[in-house]
Amino acid sequence: xxxxxxxxxxxxxxxxxxxxxxxxxxxxxxxxxxxxxxxxxxxxxxxxxxxxxxxxxxxxxxxxxxxxxxxxxxxxxxxxxxxxxxxxxxxxxxxxxxxxxxxxxxxxxxxxxxx
Amino acid sequence: xxxxxxxxxxxxxxxxxxxxxxxxxxxxxxxxxxxxxxxxxxxxxxxxxxxxxxxxxxxxxxxxxxxxxxxxxxxxxxxxxxxxxxxxxxxxxxxxxxxxxxxxxxxxxx
Numbered sequence: 001x002x003x004x005x006x007x008x009x010x011x012x013x014x015x016x017x018x019x020x021x022x023x024x025x026x027x028x029x030x031x032x033x034x035x036x037x038x039x040x041x042x043x044x045x046x047x048x049x050x051x052x053x054x055x056x057x058x059x060x061x062x063x064x065x066x067x068x069x070x071x072x073x074x075x076x077x078x079x080x081x082x083x084x085x086x087x088x089x090x091x092x093x094x095x096x097x098x099x100x101x102x103x104x105x106x107x108x109x110x111x112x113x114x115x
Numbered sequence: 116x117x118x119x120x121x122x123x124x125x126x127x128x129x130x131x132x133x134x135x136x137x138x139x140x141x142x143x144x145x146x147x148x149x150x151x152x153x154x155x156x157x158x159x160x161x162x163x164x165x166x167x168x169x170x171x172x173x174x175x176x177x178x179x180x181x182x183x184x185x186x187x188x189x190x191x192x193x194x195x196x197x198x199x200x201x202x203x204x205x206x207x208x209x210x211x212x213x214x215x216x217x218x219x220x221x222x223x224x225x
Contacts, residue, residue, distance in 0.1 A: 004157070033213075042203045042215030043158065056212065091157060101145050101207055106157035 002026060004107035006092050012113045013082055020078045021110045025094030032075050033104060034067055035091040036060065043091055049075060050098070082114045120216045121204055127222040134191040136219040138204030139184075147180060147187050148205045152218070158203065161189075194223045 005024045013019050025032050030051050035043035046065070047057045051072040061067075064082075069075040079086055089111050093104040122137045138147070146165045150158040164171045164180045164187065171178045177190040191198055201218040208214075 035215075040217070042217050043213075045212050045214070048212065089155075093158075099145075103148065103160045103163060104158075104205075104213065105160070106150075108157045109155075111155070 004092060004094055004105050006090075006107040006110050008110055009108060010111045010113075012115065014115050015082060015084060017082055018078065018080045019082055019112065020076055021090055021092075021112075022074060022076050023092030023094075023107060024074045025092070026096075026105055027073075029094035029096050029105070030072070031095045031097065032069055033093040033095075034075070034077050035093065037089045037091055037109070038087075046077075079112075082112075084114045087112055087114045121202065121219040123219060124217065125220045125222070127224065128194055130194060130196055130223055130225050132194055134194050134198070134221055134223070136189050136202055136221070138187045138189070138206075138216060140187075140204075140206045140214075141185065142206075142208055144182075144206045144208050146207050147178075148207065148213075149176075149178060149187075149189050150203045150205060150215075152201045152203065154200075161202075191221075194221075196223050196225050199223045 007022045033048040034046040037043045046061050047067050049069040064080045067077045089109045091109045092107045095102045095104045120139050148163045149161040152158045162173045162178050164178050175192045180187045201220045203215045203218045205213040205215045
């Protein structure tokens with residue numbers, strides 16, 4: 001399968017624990033995006049990378065959130081000291097090109113539940 | 116507030132009928148894209164319309180764009196039960212990011 005993959009698909013954790021999600025984009029795609037989606041809402045932009053450089057972060061991304069894309073391929077999103085409000089679907093998407101104008105290809109998402 | 120706002124929030128139709136959903140936005144855009152999301156899944160790109168285009172077709176999908184009214188519509192003709200999903204418009208301005216609306220939840224009843 002050459003699409004965007006995310007791991008894990010589901011994560012249940014207790015409040016205060018740290019969690020890390022992984023995204024593997026389509027191999028030739030240089031742009032990688034992270035979004036958060038809550039029930040009944042559209043995806044909200046969190047951050048994006050062009051190759052290994054993190055070029056923008058949303059105000060939604062508090063200092064408990066950190067994302068990396070060390071070699072310009074896969075990316076990780078870590079949430080420290082999780083809170084119940086972090087419960088959501090975390091979506092990763094990738095695209096090809098230097099602008100945000102092109103189609104984004106989404107992964108299946110990681111559903112996080114914080115108890 | 117969100118750049119893209121879909122209308123209606125929910126739509127229920129019978130199989131074979133046409134479904135129309137609308138998207139309004141606030142700022143200048145480079146293009147507007149429609150995505151579909153089946154329950155609990157990632158988003159799938161449907162169609163992209165550029166700011167200098169007024170209408171675009173893809174199979175049973177027809178998208179229009181009116182930049183003077185800052186609005187777009189997505190028409191699905193001859194709907195099928197498999198079209199049941201949430202539909203989102205995403206506006207892409209001259210910045211760097213997509214902005215998604217809250218979506219229209221379409222139910223196609225057999």
